[in-house]
Amino acid sequence: MSDYIIECHNLETAYVASLNRPILNKINCQIKQGEFVVLLGLNGAGKSTLLRSLVGLVPLIRGEVRINGVATNTRTISQTRRDVGMLFQGGGLIPQLSAIENVLCGKLGARTTWQTIFGFPKRDRLLALELLEQLGLRELAYQKTSRLSGGQQQRVAIARALIQSPQILLADEPTTGLDVIAAQQVMDTLAQLHSQQGITIVTVLHDLGIAAKYAQSAIVLDAGRIVYQGACDNLQEIVISH
Numbered sequence: 001m002s003d004y005i006i007e008c009h010n011l012e013t014a015y016v017a018s019l020n021r022p023i024l025n026k027i028n029c030q031i032k033q034g035e036f037v038v039l040l041g042l043n044g045a046g047k048s049t050l051l052r053s054l055v056g057l058v059p060l061i062r063g064e065v066r067i068n069g070v071a072t073n074t075r076t077i078s079q080t081r082r083d084v085g086m087l088f089q090g091g092g093l094i095p096q097l098s099a100i101e102n103v104l105c106g107k108l109g110a111r112t113t114w115q116t117i118f119g120f121p122k123r124d125r126l127l128a129l130e131l132l133e134q135l136g137l138r139e140l141a142y143q144k145t146s147r148l149s150g151g152q153q154q155r156v157a158i159a160r161a162l163i164q165s166p167q168i169l170l171a172d173e174p175t176t177g178l179d180v181i182a183a184q185q186v187m188d189t190l191a192q193l194h195s196q197q198g199i200t201i202v203t204v205l206h207d208l209g210i211a212a213k214y215a216q217s218a219i220v221l222d223a224g225r226i227v228y229q230g231a232c233d234n235l236q237e238i239v240i241s242h
């Protein structure tokens, strides 16, 4: 059994003429169970694409992603998506639905149409409420998410990702657009999930200060290649020198 919960072997996407290169170019990296990792790099470096490739959302022409030692393919993808929760850039909530309904959407992949046609089972609703409570949003459970602040919306998105009890949480720029306090609350929430529940966190960030404060290690991308993987010391120097 491998020591690593996430392994990327030689990932390569198709050549893109406008970039004059593949978006991901021979990506090799390993992430240990329980690590808190930040993905860094300039705009267009390939961070979001790498994150999405971990849950089979990016067509690869070469290479392999392994989650828990299991290669991701059409046969294993549903298990992978249960093991790996994803926070998309901007939250990706349905604004006209309430917070609890958005959280329940995280269960859609695990229930058949018949199991949800008359509403979600009571145990799912209780779990969704429990998660909203854990994230300090119990009072807002029945509020439309369009009426919540950016930070509250991001925490609803975290609850939605957590309803499947993932072992890994991927987050794409979870603090973008948030003020300093809300950004800190969201990062503190991720840190708590990491320290108290042992969830492996991989997050794209742009703020090097936030990255150094929360992450244990960094992966730095430049033009589709990994140029650094290691401790979060001297991040400024590492990112600027590439």
Ligand SMILES: Nc1ncnc2c1ncn2[C@@H]1O[C@H](COP(=O)(O)OP(=O)(O)OP(=O)(O)O)[C@@H](O)[C@H]1O
Binding pocket: 016, 019, 023, 041, 042, 043, 044, 045, 046, 047, 048, 049, 050
């Ligand atoms: N489907 C696609 N077809 C063509 N080019 C794409 C596609 N998806 C992404 N790209 C390009 O690939 C590059 C990497 O995109 P990606 O979103 O992964 O970068 P990023 O490092 O997350 O950038 P940012 O920090 O701006 O979010 C960008 O130049 C983008 O325009």
